[in-house]
Amino acid sequence: MKTRRDFIKLSALGSAAVLTTSCLTSEEKNEKLIVNSKKTRKPIVISTWNHGIKANEVSWQILSKGGSSLDAVEAGVKVTESDPNNSSVGLGGLPDRDGIVTLDACIMNHENNCGSVAFLQDFENPISVARKVMEETQHVLLVGEGAKQFALEQGFEETNLLTEESKLQWEKWKEKSNYQPVINSENHDTIGLLALDETGNLSGACTTSGMAYKLHGRVGDSPIIGAGLFVDNEVGAACATGMGEAVIRIAGSAIVVELMRNGMSPNEACKEAVNRVVKKHKNLTNLQVGFIALNKFGEAGAYSVYEGFNYAIQTTTQKEMIDAKYYKKW
Numbered sequence: 012m013k014t015r016r017d018f019i020k021l022s023a024l025g026s027a028a029v030l031t032t033s034c035l036t037s038e039e040k041n042e043k044l045i046v047n048s049k050k051t052r053k054p055i056v057i058s059t060w061n062h063g064i065k066a067n068e069v070s071w072q073i074l075s076k077g078g079s080s081l082d083a084v085e086a087g088v089k090v091t092e093s094d095p096n097n098s099s100v101g102l103g104g105l106p107d108r109d110g111i112v113t114l115d116a117c118i119m120n121h122e123n124n125c126g127s128v129a130f131l132q133d134f135e136n137p138i139s140v141a142r143k144v145m146e147e148t149q150h151v152l153l154v155g156e157g158a159k160q161f162a163l164e165q166g167f168e169e170t171n172l173l174t175e176e177s178k179l180q181w182e183k184w185k186e187k188s189n190y191q192p193v194i195n196s197e198n199h200d201t202i203g204l205l206a207l208d209e210t211g212n213l214s215g216a217c218t219t220s221g222m223a224y225k226l227h228g229r230v231g232d233s234p235i236i237g238a239g240l241f242v243d244n245e246v247g248a249a250c251a252t253g254m255g256e257a258v259i260r261i262a263g264s265a266i267v268v269e270l271m272r273n274g275m276s277p278n279e280a281c282k283e284a285v286n287r288v289v290k291k292h293k294n295l296t297n298l299q300v301g302f303i304a305l306n307k308f309g310e311a312g313a314y315s316v317y318e319g320f321n322y323a324i325q326t327t328t329q330k331e332m333i334d335a336k337y338y339k340k341w
């Protein structure tokens with residue numbers, strides 16, 4: 012008797028290894044039929060935190076008209092990047108300890124193509140620069156001045172990202188914190204957004220101004236393919252938010268996708284990745300990490316170290332915020 016996990020595993024194998032029916036036992040043939048008849052929920056978009064609702068709406072406009080998941084994820088997170096009232100992404104993002112806003116972003120499509128920018132300054136939509144890196148260069152990751160030069164060459168316009176409000180908050184922080192950057196429940200909130208389109212293709216995008224008041228030059232998990240974001244069209248996609256260093260240490264998003272490949276549901280895979288974060292860190296003080304995941308069937312899930320993480324979901328029949336399960340309370 013095979014479990015549902017085995018079915019998913021078989022399905023993943025089916026597309027990866029191109030199993031022919033001639034080499035299957037009759038039991039396996041039967042299972043393959045069951046797998047193939049499993050109804051996929053698509054299109055679907057999910058994204059991290061409350062700002063995900065607005066981002067999803069814009070992604071949905073594309074997905075519901077049969078548009079590509081790649082266009083949907085880019086357009087969705089741009090909403091958050093361009094919102095000056097959001098202090099953790101793009102315009103209005105809180106600066107580093109020297110008062111400079113530096114942005115990290117990456118994007119990945121169903122063919123494992125990916126593009127990324129890190130430590131980028133003065134551009135409102137780093138996700139679009141990341142997409143250009145993917146589409147117009149042989150590279151995956153551009154950083155700092157080089158990324159800026161590339162963005163200018165691609166026609167992006169410079170913008171002052173430090174809003175009056177973010178500047179005030181930074182000045183207030185400077186009075187007390189004596190240049191010791193910390194992460195806590197208030198000063199981080201990356202948007203990671205994953206979409207499955209009508210044709211069954213997955214893409215993901217992740218963008219952030221990173222940990223507030225970080226050291227100048229610090230880059231977190233969000234632009235690192237495999238850490239902040241990973242997509243494998245045979246299996247599913249995942250992205251991360253929270254303490255980037257902890258996510259990088261366990262190759263977080265890649266691990267979530269591998270766990271789904273081995274048969275876990277999105278919820279189970281996110282939980283196991285969080286367990287690894289917990290196992291590898293003796294001190295969990297202020298160490299929030301959350302993952303969201305979406306598999307090829309349009310099943311979604313999430314899990315976080317601390318209570319309070321949520322994600323937004325939109326499908327033809329569902330539009331809501333879902334509270335993630337968690338390892339512990341604050």
Ligand code: ASP
Binds near residue numbers: 099200232253256
């Ligand atoms: N993961 C981001 C970083 O470490 C922070 C966040 O999720 O808000 O830069």
